Amino acid sequence: MKVNDVDSMRIPIRQTKIRHVALILACLMMFGNNYSFDNPQALQSQLEKELDIKISQYNLFYTAFAFPNIFLTLVGGIVVDFFGVRFGIVLFSFLITVSQTVIAIGGWTRNYIIILVGRVMFGVTSENMVISQASIISKWFKGKELSTAVGYIMTVPELASALNSITTPLIYDIYGSLALPLFVSVGICALSFVCAVLLAIMDKKADEDDKAGKFIIDNEEEHQEEQVERVSFADIKNLNGTFWILVLIATLVLGSYVPFLDDGNDFAQEKFGFTPVTAGRVLTIPYIMSAITSPFLGPYVDKVGKRRLFIMGTCVMFSITHFLFGILESGADGKPNWFSVIPFAMLGSCYTLYSCILIPSIQYVVEERVMGTALGLLGMFESMALAGFPLLTAYIVETSSEEGEKQAGYSNVGYFFCGISLFGLLFTVSLYFFDKKGSRILDFKNPLQLEEDEKKTLKHSESSSTSSDDENDQEENDEGDENVQLSNTLQTPKLGDKRLLVYRTYSLGK
Numbered sequence: 001m002k003v004n005d006v007d008s009m010r011i012p013i014r015q016t017k018i019r020h021v022a023l024i025l026a027c028l029m030m031f032g033n034n035y036s037f038d039n040p041q042a043l044q045s046q047l048e049k050e051l052d053i054k055i056s057q058y059n060l061f062y063t064a065f066a067f068p069n070i071f072l073t074l075v076g077g078i079v080v081d082f083f084g085v086r087f088g089i090v091l092f093s094f095l096i097t098v099s100q101t102v103i104a105i106g107g108w109t110r111n112y113i114i115i116l117v118g119r120v121m122f123g124v125t126s127e128n129m130v131i132s133q134a135s136i137i138s139k140w141f142k143g144k145e146l147s148t149a150v151g152y153i154m155t156v157p158e159l160a161s162a163l164n165s166i167t168t169p170l171i172y173d174i175y176g177s178l179a180l181p182l183f184v185s186v187g188i189c190a191l192s193f194v195c196a197v198l199l200a201i202m203d204k205k206a207d208e209d210d211k212a213g214k215f216i217i218d219n220e221e222e223h224q225e226e227q228v229e230r231v232s233f234a235d236i237k238n239l240n241g242t243f244w245i246l247v248l249i250a251t252l253v254l255g256s257y258v259p260f261l262d263d264g265n266d267f268a269q270e271k272f273g274f275t276p277v278t279a280g281r282v283l284t285i286p287y288i289m290s291a292i293t294s295p296f297l298g299p300y301v302d303k304v305g306k307r308r309l310f311i312m313g314t315c316v317m318f319s320i321t322h323f324l325f326g327i328l329e330s331g332a333d334g335k336p337n338w339f340s341v342i343p344f345a346m347l348g349s350c351y352t353l354y355s356c357i358l359i360p361s362i363q364y365v366v367e368e369r370v371m372g373t374a375l376g377l378l379g380m381f382e383s384m385a386l387a388g389f390p391l392l393t394a395y396i397v398e399t400s401s402e403e404g405e406k407q408a409g410y411s412n413v414g415y416f417f418c419g420i421s422l423f424g425l426l427f428t429v430s431l432y433f434f435d436k437k438g439s440r441i442l443d444f445k446n447p448l449q450l451e452e453d454e455k456k457t458l459k460h461s462e463s464s465s466t467s468s469d470d471e472n473d474q475e476e477n478d479e480g481d482e483n484v485q486l487s488n489t490l491q492t493p494k495l496g497d498k499r500l501l502v503y504r505t506y507s508l509g510k
Contacts, residue, residue, distance in 0.1 A: 013206040019140045025199040026137050026153050029093055032189030033126050034160035036100045037065075039185055040119075041283070042168035043178070044265045045276055050178055051112045055266070055397055059390035062262045064116050065123030066386030069379055072124050080132050080376075085139070086200040088132035093196035095125035097189040104186050108179035127383065131375045136203060138363055138371055148298035148356075158351070160188075162287035165265075169280040239374060242365045242442075245427055247378050249311060250358045252424035255385030256318050256417045257351050260325075261286065262390050263397075267413070270406040272328070273336040285341055289348025290355075298356040307361050307442040312428045314353035318421035321346040326414025330407065361442050392416070 013019075040047060040061045048058055080088040099122035106114030133153055141149035164185075171181040260267075261283070268279035301310060324343040330336070366374040396416060397409035431442075 013209045014140050018202070018206075022140045022199060022202055023137070023149055023152060025195045025202070026133055026140075027157055029089065029192045029196040029199060030129065030133055030153065030157040031160045031195075032100075032185070032192030033096055033129060034157040035164045035188050036096075036103075036122070036185040037126065038161050038164050038261070039103070039168060039182060041262055041265050042165050042280055043172060043181070044263070045269070046169075046172055046178065050110055051115075053112060055263070056391070056394040057112070059262065059394040060116060061119050062259065062390040063387045064119040065126070066383045066390075068120055068124045069127040069383035070387060071380070072128070075376070079128070080135050085132055085136040086203050089129065089136060089196045090193075090200050092125045092129040092132055093189075093193045096122065096129060097186065097193050099125055100182070100186050100189045104179060104182035107182040110178065127379045128376075131379055134359070134363070134375050135371050136199065139203065140206075145302065148295075148302055152294060152298070158287040158290045158348075162284035162291075165280045165283040165287070169265075169277055173277065239370075239377075240365060242431070243362060243374065245431055246311075246358065246362045246365070247381050249315070249424050249427045250354070250362065250378060251381040251385050252420050252427070253314060253318060253350075253354050253358060254382050255389050256322065256421050256424070257347065257354065258386055259389035259393060260322070260347075260413070260417055263393060263410075263413070266406070267325075267410050268340070271325075271330065271410040272340040273330045273334065278336065282341060282344060285344040286348035286351065289345045290351045293349050293352040294356055297352050301357055301360075305442075307357055308428070308431050310353065310357045311361070311431070312425065314350060314357065315421050315425035315428050317346065317353065318350045319418050319425065321350055322414050322416075322418035322421060324414075326411045326418060364442065389420075 014022075040058065044058060047053065047061075048055070051057075099118055101118075102121060103115050103118035106112070106116075106118055137149050137153055167184075168181040171184065172178065264283050265276070265279050268274045268282050269276060274282055301307065321343045324346070325340075328337060328340055328343070362374065362378060363371065393413050393416065396412050397406055400409035400412045401407075
């Protein structure tokens with residue numbers, strides 16, 4: 001690395017307070033996406049009435065959103081890795097605005113098919129935008145700040161969902177128009193597109209600043225590194241077992257949150273006796289609770305580690321929350337059951353746990369150069385749940401309801417999602433028993449830079465494991481060489497290293 005006297009005093013842009021501006025822009029560029037995503041939820045009863053559709057047809061708005069992503073989020077992740085994350089956030093943000101325009105035109109003409117087509121377009125671009133957002137934020141925040149940053153970018157936009165739950169049904173009630181609240185969403189998406197462009201410009205300037213300073217190797221070495229770091233399909237099969245277990249847990253957890261809220265407005269009305277406008281206000285509780293708790297939980301997890309334990313707590317809390325949704329009944333004498341706000345608040349906290357713990361944990365076990373591809377795989381699996389669960393919940397409601405009353409059907413929906421959360425708990429337990437070695441890194445405070453006591457813990461565990469293997473194989477190994485190799489493996493990553501984490505110390509001595 002070539003360093004001169006001037007460059008030695010430079011501080012890279014991504015380590016200055018400007019990174020907080022980047023975080024704000026990353027949050028705002030998803031504001032329009034989150035606001036528009038739940039437009040159908042806020043207008044569920046109105047859509048069913050004006051379009052003359054059943055709940056199974058209504059839930060197709062969410063299945064149509066998620067189904068293409070079973071196949072296309074991986075493509076989007078590869079696009080991000082090959083063409084760059086800046087290209088991704090600008091392209092997908094623009095296409096989100098176009099897609100919401102198609103949906104608004106469908107609402108204006110009261111055409112179910114046009115709205116459905118718009119939802120397909122919106123789903124493909126939205127999920128790939130999430131991938132791009134997570135990829136670019138991992139360039140600006142690393143180590144102990146990553147959980148906090150990811151928590152913000154995944155929960156602050158939830159305020160947009162809360163705003164949608166309040167304003168969208170209110171606009172409809174005032175003007176009696178299905179198109180107007182949808183066109184308001186178009187305007188908000190356009191503002192988010194502007195934020196995406198600004199973030200792309202900032203990121204480009206940060207890269208140029210890095211190349212001008214001491215923090216990036218010279219041109220010849222950089223060219224060689226870029227050749228080595230190019231992503232390929234072969235990298236997919238090299239993703240470790242910890243990654244795949246975390247993907248399954250995240251799929252079940254997110255599948256217990258988003259598809260439930262897809263029918264949340266009607267659920268609150270039919271199950272707990274709220275009016276349409278009041279139900280919209282009640283549905284702001286999960287989003288607001290998530291936004292409130294995220295700034296505190298993210299830094300706390302970064303401080304204490306123990307992510308496997310927190311993931312287990314996430315699944316337990318989801319299970320309890322949905323059990324309460326199933327067991328609680330409507331209020332007496334036709335009055336709404338205000339006790340139902342308790343599980344709604346718990347649901348928001350559950351999502352905070354998902355966004356502040358699960359998603360950063362996945363990013364800790366994946367190399368940065370294949371981050372987009374890995375998150376694309378995560379999106380593919382999550383899209384399976386987001387596409388299939390709405391159809392299952394519609395089937396449960398329609399087959400369990402009696403004489404047009406949906407209360408029994410929605411009770412069964414609560415029990416269904418409780419069971420899904422319990423399956424997530426089983427996979428979490430597997431991190432302790434079947435993937436104990438690979439997932440242990442998640443319990444450290446900063447998996448990218450282990451503290452001395454953490455190094456000793458890992459070294460002792462590895463030495464014990466190697467010793468056991470030697471006894472079984474009746475082989476003698478040089479313990480001194482092994483310790484040197486382990487120490488080299490655990491060295492602090494150099495600034496500018498493009499790997500988020502390559503955790504291979506467990507292959508030591510084998």
